[in-house]
Amino acid sequence: MIRKNVYVTFDERDRSSYEKVAAWNKNPYLGFSFIGSTAAEQGRGSAVKTKNDILSGLAHSCAVLVLVGEGSNDTSPDCLEIGAINWQSFAIARSIERGCPLVCVKLDDACAAPVAVRNAEVAWAAAF
Numbered sequence: 001m002i003r004k005n006v007y008v009t010f011d012e013r014d015r016s017s018y019e020k021v022a023a024w025n026k027n028p029y030l031g032f033s034f035i036g037s038t039a040a041e042q043g044r045g046s047a048v049k050t051k052n053d054i055l056s057g058l059a060h061s062c063a064v065l066v067l068v069g070e071g072s073n074d075t076s077p078d079c080l081e082i083g084a085i086n087w088q089s090f091a092i093a094r095s096i097e098r099g100c101p102l103v104c105v106k107l108d109d110a111c112a113a114p115v116a117v118r119n120a121e122v123a124w125a126a127a128f
Helices: 012-026 047-059 087-098
Strands: 004-010 032-038 063-068 102-106 123-125
Touching (some): 012 063, 063 087, 087 102
Parallel strands (some): 063 102, 102 123
């Protein structure tokens, strides 16, 4: 079975939630694989390299899973280089431009929706 990729975007503080999602990749009966990187990993290189890494991940994905945590709307110190308030918002905006389906999961009811998904077509899940 050919597995489709789902790009996962999340804040570093939500790594444990991402690891739970990524663990599903071990299930051979699942029809898709999760790929992604954290904002902290994305910020380690140059902004150009980071953007290319995100765009490459999105290009190989059929959908995007947004893990909405406390840091989803935090402004990165590199926001001017990023061209968005943070790397997660950059990934969301590029997904919308590509017409890639978005699924958002709030990790806590108190977490605000990322600014980048407002007024966009998004499927929301209450929990995972």
